[in-house]
Amino acid sequence: QVRVTKPASDNTIARIIRLVEEAQDAKAPTARFIERFSAIYTPIAVAVAALVAVAPPLVAGADWDTWIYRGLALLLVACPCALVLSTPAAIASGLAVGTRRGLLVKGGGALEAIGRIRTVAFDKTGTLTEGRPRVTDLLALNGSERTMLGLAAAVENGSSHPLGRAILERAEADGIPLRPA
Incomplete structure (x- = not known):
């Protein structure tokens, strides 16, 4: 219905x-x-x-x-x-x-x-410049950046949100296998 x-x-x-x-x-x-x-x-x-x-x-x-x-x-x-x-x-x-x-x-x-306008400032994530965000830098507070990215990608697996897709694309580009959330 x-x-x-x-x-x-x-x-x-x-x-x-x-x-x-x-x-x-x-x-x-x-x-x-x-x-x-x-x-x-x-x-x-x-x-x-x-x-x-x-x-x-x-x-x-x-x-x-x-x-x-x-x-x-x-x-x-x-x-x-x-x-x-x-x-x-x-x-x-x-x-x-x-x-x-x-x-x-x-x-x-x-x-x-x-x-x-004489000066324009663009973000570094690609949201404005390319129309879709991407992960450019990683900073892990605990553990390695690779582990942190793997955990974030596991949480975002299946997400359709643009930021979630950006995390998944970066994990795939870095060759990090997806784990279950």
Whole structure:
């Protein structure tokens, strides 16, 4: 008899996907700044371009074709579209690449913080560097290190825990036969 306590959509993969979607929705500090900047700058750029296109022909009787062309050129050059569009696209791309490589980053703000990092310290067990722990050093307080590793491997025999598997792999690599626990 089996009892289902949660819907099929509530599994680890679904939670990871939900976290990635939430991370993409969260605005990074740079994206928030660019939105505030463009909200002020874009209307000013449009107004100045319109003024350049219309003022000389109306005030000085200049050629309409020339000044409309110049106004449109100014609008094209002054428009922050590339800046406004590229920042969210770059952040979404960075989050997607990280996810494909097994790195779950919680939003654009965290991605920007990672970009400012200059020093990283990794553990020597391999948990971070290789994604799975391994035994690197042994220090026996009583008896030999080989005996201690044999006893630890006997206790961990049959374990599926990553640290237990690391002990068993080290014992096997050192040629220590497994004893019953």
